Amino acid sequence: MAVVDLVPLLFAFFVLLxxxxxxxxxxxxxxxxxxxxxxxxxxxNEVGRRRTVRRARLRAGHIPKTFRVYASRTLFFAAVMxxxxxxxxxxxxxxxxIVLKIDPATLRDTLPRTVWFLAGFVGIEEISLxxxxxxxxxxxxxxxxxxxxxxxxxxxxxxxYVADERERQIDTGLPRTVAFIYALSRSGMAFPEVMRILAxxxxxxxxxxxxxxxxxxxxxxxxxxxxxxIKRMARRTPSEQFKEFCQxxxxxxxxGRSLSxxxxxxxxxxxxxxxxxxxxxxxxxxTLAEVYVTVLVAGPLFIITILVVIxxxxxxxxxxxxxxxxxxxxxxxxxFMIYLTTLTDKLQQADVIKDEAVxxxxxxxxxxxxxxxxxxxxxxxxxSSSTLERxxxxxxxxxxxxxxxxxxxxxxxxxxxxxxxxxxxALLLIGVRLPEAFASSGVxxxxxxxxxxxxxxxxxxxxxxxxxxxxxxxxxxxxxxxEGIEAAVPDFLDRMxxxxxxxxxVVESIDRVRGSELGTLDTEIDRVWSDIQWGADIETALKRFxxxxxxxxxxxxxxxxxxxxxxxxxxxxxxxxxxxxxKSDRRLKRERRQEMIAYLVVxxxxxxxxxxxxxxxxxxxxxxxxxxxxxxxxxxxxAATASGPLNNIGSINTDAYSLIFFxxxxxxxxxxxxVAGQLSKGDIRAGAKHAALLxxxxxxxxxxxx
Numbered sequence: 001m002a003v004v005d006l007v008p009l010l011f012a013f014f015v016l017l018x019x020x021x022x023x024x025x026x027x028x029x030x031x032x033x034x035x036x037x038x039x040x041x042x043x044x045n046e047v048g049r050r051r052t053v054r055r056a057r058l059r060a061g062h063i064p065k066t067f068r069v070y071a072s073r074t075l076f077f078a079a080v081m082x083x084x085x086x087x088x089x090x091x092x093x094x095x096x097x098i099v100l101k102i103d104p105a106t107l108r109d110t111l112p113r114t115v116w117f118l119a120g121f122v123g124i125e126e127i128s129l130x131x132x133x134x135x136x137x138x139x140x141x142x143x144x145x146x147x148x149x150x151x152x153x154x155x156x157x158x159x160x161y162v163a164d165e166r167e168r169q170i171d172t173g174l175p176r177t178v179a180f181i182y183a184l185s186r187s188g189m190a191f192p193e194v195m196r197i198l199a200x201x202x203x204x205x206x207x208x209x210x211x212x213x214x215x216x217x218x219x220x221x222x223x224x225x226x227x228x229x230i231k232r233m234a235r236r237t238p239s240e241q242f243k244e245f246c247q248x249x250x251x252x253x254x255x256g257r258s259l260s261x262x263x264x265x266x267x268x269x270x271x272x273x274x275x276x277x278x279x280x281x282x283x284x285x286x287t288l289a290e291v292y293v294t295v296l297v298a299g300p301l302f303i304i305t306i307l308v309v310i311x312x313x314x315x316x317x318x319x320x321x322x323x324x325x326x327x328x329x330x331x332x333x334x335x336f337m338i339y340l341t342t343l344t345d346k347l348q349q350a351d352v353i354k355d356e357a358v359x360x361x362x363x364x365x366x367x368x369x370x371x372x373x374x375x376x377x378x379x380x381x382x383x384s385s386s387t388l389e390r391x392x393x394x395x396x397x398x399x400x401x402x403x404x405x406x407x408x409x410x411x412x413x414x415x416x417x418x419x420x421x422x423x424x425x426a427l428l429l430i431g432v433r434l435p436e437a438f439a440s441s442g443v444x445x446x447x448x449x450x451x452x453x454x455x456x457x458x459x460x461x462x463x464x465x466x467x468x469x470x471x472x473x474x475x476x477x478x479x480x481x482x483e484g485i486e487a488a489v490p491d492f493l494d495r496m497x498x499x500x501x502x503x504x505x506v507v508e509s510i511d512r513v514r515g516s517e518l519g520t521l522d523t524e525i526d527r528v529w530s531d532i533q534w535g536a537d538i539e540t541a542l543k544r545f546x547x548x549x550x551x552x553x554x555x556x557x558x559x560x561x562x563x564x565x566x567x568x569x570x571x572x573x574x575x576x577x578x579x580x581x582x583k584s585d586r587r588l589k590r591e592r593r594q595e596m597i598a599y600l601v602v603x604x605x606x607x608x609x610x611x612x613x614x615x616x617x618x619x620x621x622x623x624x625x626x627x628x629x630x631x632x633x634x635x636x637x638x639a640a641t642a643s644g645p646l647n648n649i650g651s652i653n654t655d656a657y658s659l660i661f662f663x664x665x666x667x668x669x670x671x672x673x674x675v676a677g678q679l680s681k682g683d684i685r686a687g688a689k690h691a692a693l694l695x696x697x698x699x700x701x702x703x704x705x706x
Contacts, residue, residue, distance in 0.1 A: 008087050008090075009087065009088075009091055011087075012083075012084045012087045012088065015080060015084065016084055019032070019077065019080065032073065032076070033069060033072075033073060035076060036069070036072040036073045036075070036076035037068075037069065037072050039072070039075075039076060039079075040071075040072040040075040040076060041068065041072045043075070044067075044068050044071045044072055051067065054067065054071075054156060054159070055067045056236075057159040057160045057163050058070060058159050059236045060159075060163035060166065060167075060236060060237065060238035061158075061159040061160070061161075061162035061163040061166060061238070062162070062166070062210060063159050063162065070155075070159075073155075074151075074152060074155040074156065075152075077151050077152075077155060078148045078149070078151045078152040078155070079148065081147045081148050081150075081151040082140075082144040082145065082147055082148030082151075083144065084147065085143040085144045085145075085146060085147025085148065086136075086139050086140040086143055086144030086147075088143060088147075089138075089139035089140070089142060089143025089144065090135070090136060090139045090143075092139075092143070093135050093138070093139055163238040164238065166207045166210075166238050166239075167238040167239045167240075168345065169206050169207040169208075170206075170207045170208050170211065170237070170238070170239040170241075170242050171239055171241050171242070173205055173206050173207070173208050174208060174239075174241055174242060174245070174270050175267065175270040175271050175273075175274050175581070175584070176205065176556065176581060176585075177198070177205050177208040177209075178245070178263060178266055178267045178270055179267055179577060179578070179580075179581040180198060180205065180556065180559075180560060181194055181198065181263060182260070182263035182264060182266075182267050182577055183560055183564065183573075183574045183577040183578055184197065184560065184563060184564060184567070184574070185259055185260055185263055186260055186573045186574060186577065187563075187564040187567040187568045187571070187573070187574050188567050188568045189563070189564070189566075189567040191226065191253070191259065192219065192226055195212050195215060195216050195219075195226075196216050197559070197563050198212045199212045199213035199215075199216040201555075201559050203555070204552055204555045204556055204559060208242065211233055211236070211237050211239075211242060212233070214232075214233055214236060215229035215230055215232065215233040216229075218232060226253065227250055227253060227254060230246050230249060230250050230253075231246070231247075231250055233246055234246035234247050234250070241270075241273075245266060248262070248266070249262070271584055274584075274588065275588065278588055278591070278592060281343065282591075282592060282595045282596070284343065285340075285343065285344075285596065285599070285679060286595070286596075286599060288336075288339075288340065288343075288679075289596075289599035289602060289603070289679055290599075290602075292336060292603070292675060293602055293603065293606045295332075296329075296332055296333060296336060296671075297603075297606040297607065297610055297668070297672065298606065298610075300324060300328075300329055300664075300668070301609075301610050301613055301614075303324060304321065304324065304614075304664065305613065305617070307320055307321050307324075308321075308617055308621070308657065311657075316653070318653065318656050318657070318660070321657075321660050322660065324664075325660055325663050325664045325667065326663070329664065329667055329668065329671070330667060330671065333671035333675065334671075336675065337671070337674060337675060337678060337684060340675070340678045340679070340684075341678070341684060344678060344682035344683070411474050412474065412477055412478055412481060413478065413550055414478075415471060415474035415475040415477075415478045415685070416471075416685075418470060418471055418474045419467070419471060422466065422467045422470050422471065423467055425466075426463040426464070426466055426467050427463075429459075429463055429466075430459055430460065430463050433459045434456075434459065436455055436459070437451050437452050437453075437455040437456040437459060438451050438452075453659060454659075457659075457662065457663075461666060461695070461699055464670075464695070465692060465695060465696060465699070468670075468688050468691055468692045468695070469688075469692040471685075471688050472688035472689035472691075472692050473689075475685050475686070475688055475689075476689060479681075479686065481520065482551060484519055484520035485520050485521060485549065485551055485553060485554065486551075486553050486582070486585070486586060487519065487520075487586065488518045488519045488520050488521040489521075489553055489554070489557065489579075489582045490579050490582045490583045490586065491518060492513065492518055492521055492525075493557065493575045493576075493578050493579035493582060494575075494576075494579050495512075495513045495516060496509050496510070496513055496571070496575050497571070497572045497573075497575035497576045497579065498572075499512045499513065500571050500572045500575065501572040506538050506561070506565060506571060507532060507538055510525065510528060510529055510532070510538075511529060513525065514526055514528075514529050524545055524548065524549060527544075527545070527548070528541045528542065528544075528545045529541075531544055538562075538565070539562045539565070542558045542561060542562055543558065543562070545558060546558040546559075553582065553585075556578070557578055560574060560578055561574070561575070592682070593680065593681075596679050596680045597680060599679050599680075600676050600679060600680040600690075603672055603675060603676040603679065603690075604676065604690075604694075606672070607668060607669060607672045607694055608697075610665070610668055611665055611668075611669075611697070611698055611701060614661050614664065614665050615661075615665075615701060615702075615705055617661060618657075618658055618661045618662075618702075618705075619705055622654045622657050622658060622661075662702050665698040665701075665702065666695055666698050666699065668698075669691065669694035669695040669697065669698040670691045670694070670695050671691075672690070672691075672694055673687050673688070673689075673690035673691025673692065673693065673694045673695070674687035674688070674690070674691050675687065676690040677689070677690050677691075
């Protein structure tokens, strides 16, 4: 094939790459939008039931495009992908024609006798020009139409998917959001100000804050009254629960009823709803745990045992065993873990917030300040602009400084950062030790080169244990730190509320509380008091406390306390509400952990049974099979016996079966560990310690007994 023949393929690849990077490059994205509007903008009809539904999905998903622009881009992407699909289809058909030109006799000499029937499909002659154009048309009608239709479908499916994901996140955080609104309203703060504060704390309250932010924007930028803004927010939100809450809120605000009583009642209802949802979810997880043990542990074990027996009696079954070990078992477990993730995400919220989320007003770095206003002559203050540029550069570097400057703290706060070190180190160790595998005898690759699969397995398993084990240790320290903080928060808030009720100020309350036993928070509260003693105001000291700890629980408390202080010095009621919410969260987590601990034990026991049977097959069955020509064949043996099932025993490849047993036990240990972590903690990262432990047990068992 000449280079010129690849020009259409290269052009299609270039166009595909350009469209893929368009959302990341503003200039390129603007060009795509302009082309789309010029080609398809006039064909977009914004009237109709389907258009109304799609427009609602775009708004619910907070897609930053108007319906007209998004629809035009969708048609443009579908048309381009149809052309690219037609080009790729043409190359596919051309490749198929090259294969079909092979001589049938040559194909029969190459393929096994069982598939010689394929030779009847080859040996075609040169095609004519008319036939070629027919193939081009066929390519466009198949690959092109399918590619375009699939692109069009996915483009309109995506807003609905984003809206559904936002609905899940809003519903998950709704009890905390309502508790925050309730607490601030009890402090005497005006409700529009409560909405502004909630909208400015997106890093804590997530998608619910984004929904409120739309109403705040309408009030501040477009002069909309609060009732109309909340009604519009209710129409746009993808969450039915949040929509109902907003509608009830509008009724309360219009009727003049007590807002605090309404919020208290709504908060209690959402807490009960969260408890009911968790009970339903735990029942589903319990069922899934039983399904996992039955289908993905006992099922493969049963099939493997049957295949081994069939291999002994009838013939070689290495191919299906390898398919189960290397394809079916990992794929099924990964699919199960992905499904578990979609379920457990409904019970989880982020425990740690990012650096930029607690770094003051960094999210306003791009907003023009008063110092950037125009000068009298119409120019701009370049000195102020350069100062802001230097400040922006410092903020970009500060995150890197925090990460590298204190690596131990970075690993404890963000355990996944450890993988950036351990994975390259493990790959380096594999590369250094790889010559050991080639130095040992084993599978012949070339006449002068062979590799020992056993030695290679040792190298890879030890490297994986190093990566997973170190991450498990870091994550366990991280998790215990978070749990220690969350365990101390309710007592801290209750004590703060008690001393505040006695008439003490917030500063005096902190001084009194820091002398009590608060576990993990003792050191941090002492540092807050030290900041105050060195001249920092209480709000600054609490903000520094938030930046040091970097958990969502502490961020909620600091935000609630600092904002409530500005409205009133009487924080007792606010702190009681926050303590009540913290206790509720702790209670739900404790109930979930107690319910799922039994299924964690079941996963461990099922794996140990799996490992026991595999070791039994490896240690007692396979070694006792006769090797080579050891099948008895004396003069008393009949012809029927000689040609019976035992005639295949001598051809059993015991080394291959032993290798598969080791691999299947290792893979099952790893995936069972991660599934156990998801079932017990709702987080796949929590399964690292279980995976490391089960793989270690499997590896050591094979070293000792095999």
